[in-house]
Amino acid sequence: MVVFVNGQGLNPGTYAQTLFDIVTPAITSADENTDAAKATDPSLEKYVGMYSQPLARERHVLILDGQLVIISLPSSNPMRGLMKLKAESPSLFRRVREDGELGERVEFELHADGRVARMIHNNNFSYRVPAKGGSR
Numbered sequence: 001m002v003v004f005v006n007g008q009g010l011n012p013g014t015y016a017q018t019l020f021d022i023v024t025p026a027i028t029s030a031d032e033n034t035d036a037a038k039a040t041d042p043s044l045e046k047y048v049g050m051y052s053q054p055l056a057r058e059r060h061v062l063i064l065d066g067q068l069v070i071i072s073l074p075s076s077n078p079m080r081g082l083m084k085l086k087a088e089s090p091s092l093f094r095r096v097r098e099d100g101e102l103g104e105r106v107e108f109e110l111h112a113d114g115r116v117a118r119m120i121h122n123n124n125f126s127y128r129v130p131a132k133g134g135s136r
Contacts, residue, residue: 022079040066047108051119051126059126068093
């Protein structure tokens, strides 16, 4: 692993350790449970990507353990702010709180061709950033 930082007074070791803390459990689990991989609903793939909001952090939608999650970056500990989502309809999700109850809505607006245009969370719009070399 290589970590680059662009600024004085930053400790790349802190970022490297955080990255190790994030990926080590997944690698360990994959090594121990080669047959236990969770199946991912292929319809979730279209939501995966980066979303941007003017004057705010970027948000990344990922699939973790078979469900959509959102992390905000930059962050010194992105997993602390991890938001798990549960589907209510094909483009409407709800945040899963720590107690398992459903929280606020997260909605994805789609173009006519089915591509994601933007994400709405707490009445704030985050626009989909096109993937380089792709049309997601």
